[in-house]
Amino acid sequence: MSTAARVEHVGPQHRHALTDLAAEAFGLSREEVVAGFGAPGTKVWLVWPGEGGDEAPAGYCRMVVNREAKSRDRACIDALFVRPEARKAGYARHLLEAALADARENGLGGIWAYLPVSLPGRFVYLSGGRKVHDLRFLKHESLLELGEPRLPAGYGIRAAALPGDARYLAELFNGIFENMWNFMPHTVETITAWYDAPDTRPENSFILEFLNGESGSPEGAGMAILAVDPNRLAAGDKAVYIPDIGVMPAHRRRGLGRLLIQASAQRARDCGAEALELIVSGDNEDVRAFYQSLGFGEVGIVSVYEWLCEN
Incomplete structure (x- = not known):
């Protein structure tokens, strides 16, 4: 089910709201939020219930559009978060539609999303997407x-x-x-x-x-x-x-x-x-074992999804 919502690009007036959401989603500090979301080629949207009003935003989406991504005819979403109590209201779909509209306006063929969570299969299907791959996130400290x-x-x-x-x-x-x-x-x-x-x-x-x-x-x-x-x-x-x-x-x-x-x-x-990070294909056990033999530990799985603008 999708309910009425208002989606806006993040501006200076939204910094505190975005900081609160990012801290809830990933445990980021205010400094990390400001550094990450102000990077070149980054676009961020917030979504509010209904007309917005004075309510806190229900979620946000971050998309990166750089020259390398454009060379692949894609933009990349690396954060898509909706507060748990609002996840059945369709706000993620509103955020995704805003990102797709932006990609379409910029002449791109679609979006890849690299997310540290696995999206519900029904949401992916109904939104016209598909799961592409799983990646293992490794770190050496x-x-x-x-x-x-x-x-x-x-x-x-x-x-x-x-x-x-x-x-x-x-x-x-x-x-x-x-x-x-x-x-x-x-x-x-x-x-x-x-x-x-x-x-x-x-x-x-x-x-x-x-x-x-x-x-x-x-x-x-x-x-x-x-x-x-x-x-x-x-x-x-x-x-x-x-x-x-x-x-x-x-x-x-x-x-x-x-x-x-x-x-x-x-x-x-x-x-x-003080640390190195990298990702390996989820189905390549030999490569993962090699990095683990060097002292890298697995700290998460990144799921890759794709949506085409034509959908």
């Missing part, structure tokens, strides 16, 4: 225990540099992740857009190379990308996220994945972070 990276003979590691490495990074990404559940080939243009985000910088990205003596030129062996969010660190959340890390098939089973994690931990500490 003792970075010193990972040790220092030690390169095997014949390998080197360095920070990426743009624009010179854009094509190289695209080739590495495509070779490493071609079997990933949501794989989309990267190009020079999409790699460049990748680094437009304020939390993704070339100096926080590593290229692992095999120094091929026969050809005299290095061969790409692996890569690691760190998302270092200065607002998040300033708010006291001392974690760095790794959106992409991997080794080329021809160079696997040589301890290079561990080396990339160690190099990432070292760089994270240099940035003032």
Whole structure:
């Protein structure tokens, strides 16, 4: 059942209401809310019962629209919350419709939602969506225990540099992740857009190379990308996220994945972070076991949903 509701974009006048909702949903502090919801490309909606009046809002939705998401013809919802006592009134549907309308107005084909909860199947079906995948959220909070990276003979590691490495990074990404559940080939243009985000910088990205003596030129062996969010660190959340890390098939089973994690931990500490976070596919037990062997613990499941604007 869906009842009358009023949905509005969040403005300065809504900050206290949003802070209360975010604290209830995720236990966030005021500083974390301000840092997270003021990021570039972020849009947030609040929903009120009926005409709104003086009542507290019943829920909120946060959507991120950046250049990388646009390259996939999608916007990304990473928060959709309705207070428990209001969940049977259809307010989540109102928030979703507002987000879809915004995506449609911006010429996007749909929305992906990455949520730390599993949505009711009936809601997903009736709203025209579908569940796409489950991801495991892993975290390591003792970075010193990972040790220092030690390169095997014949390998080197360095920070990426743009624009010179854009094509190289695209080739590495495509070779490493071609079997990933949501794989989309990267190009020079999409790699460049990748680094437009304020939390993704070339100096926080590593290229692992095999120094091929026969050809005299290095061969790409692996890569690691760190998302270092200065607002998040300033708010006291001392974690760095790794959106992409991997080794080329021809160079696997040589301890290079561990080396990339160690190099990432070292760089994270240099940035003032105390923890590393990453996600793995829910059906890839081997990869999850590898990270757990390094000391990563599972802290949650992220469910991925999709809605198309045509629906």
